[in-house]
Amino acid sequence: MKVTGAKTKEYKNSIEFLSDFGKDLPQIVFVASKESYEFEILAEKYKEAIKKSGEAFEIVIFVSEPGDFERFQSEAFNLDMFSARKLFIIKSGLEFFKPISGGKGKNNESLQKQFSNFPDSIQLLVHYNHWEVPAKVLQIFGGKVNLVKTKNFYPNETRGGLLQACKEIGVQLEEDAMDQFLHKIPPSMGAYLQSLSKLKLYLGKKTFTKQDIEDVLLFSGELNSSGLVDFFMESDRIRFFKELSKFQKGKDSLLLFLTILKERIDQLRKYKIISRKYEASLSDDEIYEYLDIQSYSPARKNFVRNRLKKEASFFSDKIVSELYDFLIEINIRIKTGSEKEESEFYFSRRMENFFLQLRRKDRIL
Structure with missing residues (x-):
């Protein structure tokens, strides 16, 4: 984990983020990733946390269609005192925040003044479908963003990342299965979590062999x-x-x-x-x-x-x-x-x- 800007915290994957916060999930989170699997994991965690709180809540999803940014502003800053707690989920954040990333200085200054006072009754979860989130976008929230910035593992990180994913899913791989997994599965936490979850779902056990990897993850009628x-x-x-x-x-x-x-x-x-x-x-x-x-x-x-x-x-x-x-x-x-x-x-x-x-x-x- 590292700090960017005044308060923005950066995490290298969803597991690191969740282990830091536990049950008290922060208000504003951006997930910068080309794939959506880790974002979906966090979305489910947020939904579960709100349900467990027992409070009335509403989920509002924006898919980056024309006019969504303006609708988002309207819904976020025109709440009455009896409004239910809300979870705003924004998908395709690259397109959604183009009015900001491509905007001019004065307009962005006005937005920063507005968004830095983001209502406490709202939690915001954004899938920014790119490896980087522009500083312009992060700055409008006054440094309150927690950024999960996922990237592919370097060769010396793959084994540690896989062990971390195994622990999260609650499974184990035999040594030759681990070698096969690392050799064939794309080196990202999202791909590791998705593949391990598929193994657990399909086979209904917690320890997997090389043959399990080949049967479930590698055998396919699709192009390999x-x-x-x-x-x-x-x-x-x-x-x-x-x-x-x-x-x-x-x-x-x-x-x-x-x-x-x-x-x-x-x-x-x-x-x-x-x-x-x-x-x-x-x-x-x-x-x-x-x-x-x-x-x-x-x-x-x-x-x-x-x-x-x-x-x-x-x-x-x-x-x-x-x-x-x-x-x-x-x-x-x-x-x-x-x-x-x-x-x-x-x-x-x-x-x-x-x-x-x-x-x-x-x-x-």
């Missing part, structure tokens, strides 16, 4: 971008295109696959440099740190190292270089919408070409 990358890096053409057949236009995005692939190629490139020039002079711990796997279990570290050794024999420097060019090109095509109808065909054709290169016996390493 992480698995798609695994099949490509293993040069398994049949399984790759079988998985790619699940791709659905308008629902799936190849951008997640490209992001994961770039991370794997970056790691492979580092390993190739280390194995050629520095492996004899570096300790195992130093190698693991350079590869960003220092937080993995000993078994997982050994697995990744062996996997990289195998991949290095398949992927020549020439192929790695071509992959970087491809990643940039297809990324631009997808994001700009150029040749939109042909993007999937182009992607498949280029991947087929890479598989042909990986199978050639005369690869130049």
Whole structure:
């Protein structure tokens, strides 16, 4: 936790926030996060806390439609003395607070004067669907905001974050299950909490195996971008295109696959440099740190190292270089919408070409 501005408190996830306040939840909370799962957890906690108080209350939800900001002002500052306690929930805060984040100085000064006297009978919970909340928005509440600013874990934080999430949900993972979970699940507290809750709900137990992770979290009729990358890096053409057949236009995005692939190629490139020039002079711990796997279990570290050794024999420097060019090109095509109808065909054709290169016996390493 850290303090920003005069009074604003910042928390790195919902668990840290809840453990700090317990039952006495603060009046104004912003959750800055691209995903909504942690925000929904806090919303439920607020609803439960108000119900337990026994007071009459009303929940008012704003979804950032035109006119919602003005309606919010009207409802917040025109209360009669007999009004019930209210919980204001604002979704899509990035759009909702645009009159402030994009506003001029004098207008914002007027709003700050008004909002700094926020009525005590109202609690405000905002999902700000971005990684950052502009200072302009926080300032109008006179430093009273508690900010839950969620970000992806760094590699050395994933295991600690998962243990924290397990404690919150009341479950345990066996060691190989934990390795599999960390390897496959996106590194954020929201993703960890959501996945653990799904395991507990589906299987009705508190200790989970690697097979449980694979059966509940990884087996799906939907496209698995992480698995798609695994099949490509293993040069398994049949399984790759079988998985790619699940791709659905308008629902799936190849951008997640490209992001994961770039991370794997970056790691492979580092390993190739280390194995050629520095492996004899570096300790195992130093190698693991350079590869960003220092937080993995000993078994997982050994697995990744062996996997990289195998991949290095398949992927020549020439192929790695071509992959970087491809990643940039297809990324631009997808994001700009150029040749939109042909993007999937182009992607498949280029991947087929890479598989042909990986199978050639005369690869130049």
